[in-house]
Amino acid sequence: MTKLTGQEITEQTPAGWVYLRNALRTRLRTGDFATGLALVNAIGGAAEAVDHHPDLDLRYGWVDVRLYSHDVGRVTGRDLRLAATISELAAAAGVTAGAExxxxxxxxxxxxxxxxxxxxxxxxxxxxxxxxGDLRDPYQKVPLIWFQRSGDEEPRQRWHPDLWVTPAEVAPRIEAALAAGGTLVSDAGAPSYRVLADPEGNRVCLCTWEGRE
Structure with a gap:
């Protein structure tokens, strides 16, 4: 099955979905548990019909959906087609799909x-x-842990979070972080990632799919 680039995926992604950390994702804002449960059942039926199954996280008030083709390790046309079907099911149930x-x-x-x-x-x-060589929770409920060789100069930060966001959210988050007293340490890795630090120097990377292919 043909692997799509990040740009191709983004251009073909249905409204309300985003390409984030190698998967298509959306949040279906159901407003209550019963509506969410009914929608999960409808999505399950549609997924079974095409033998392609999304990851669904049902909560009171919303359902998070993740689509990814495990056999090729990438988002494919299969995922885009199922995303469109899920959007249609959500619309029929009066549910809004959004990725904010x-x-x-x-x-x-x-x-x-x-x-x-x-x-x-x-x-x-x-x-x-x-x-x-990463440590990955097989149930995907706890963040992935990965390791990076670094220098040994002190003081240094041992752990740092990588936060994956959609490209459209990078600038607003940086602006808010700077307004809250943070600093932009480096954008040399942009658009793949930018490094920010809090007022005490603790660092975080804002990561996107861009520039990784």
Whole structure:
């Protein structure tokens, strides 16, 4: 099955969906649990009919949907077609699909001694190690943990969060962070990522799909 670039995916993504951390995502704002449950059942039926199954997170007031083709490790036309079907089901139920505020959080350990620390964290967390050497919760309820070789100059930050956002949210979040006393440490990795720091120097990366292909 043909793999699509991030730009192609973004151009073809239905309204209310975003391409975020290698998957299509949306939040269906149901307003109550019963409506959400009925919509999940409808989505399940449509997914079974095409033998392609989304990840669904049902909560009171909303349902989060994630689409990803595991067999090719990428979003494909299959996901785009099912996203369109899910949007139609949501509209028929009077439910709004929107991606405002959707993010994906990962944690990175910066260490001059990598990969010696990997075994320890694998044992403590009980996560399996994937092909990239990252520690990934198989149920995807806890952030992915990845490791990055760094210098040993002190003082330094060992852990840093990577926050995946849609490209459209980067500028507003940076503006808000600066207004709250933060600093833009580096945009040398833009548009893939920008590094920000809080008033005490603790860093976070704002990451997007752009510039990664």
């Amino acid at each position: 505020g959707l993010t994906v959080l990962e944690l990175a350990l910066d260490s001059p001694g990598f990969p010696e620390q990997l075994g320890f964290w694998e044992a403590v967390l009980g996560y399996p190690r994937d092909d990239d």
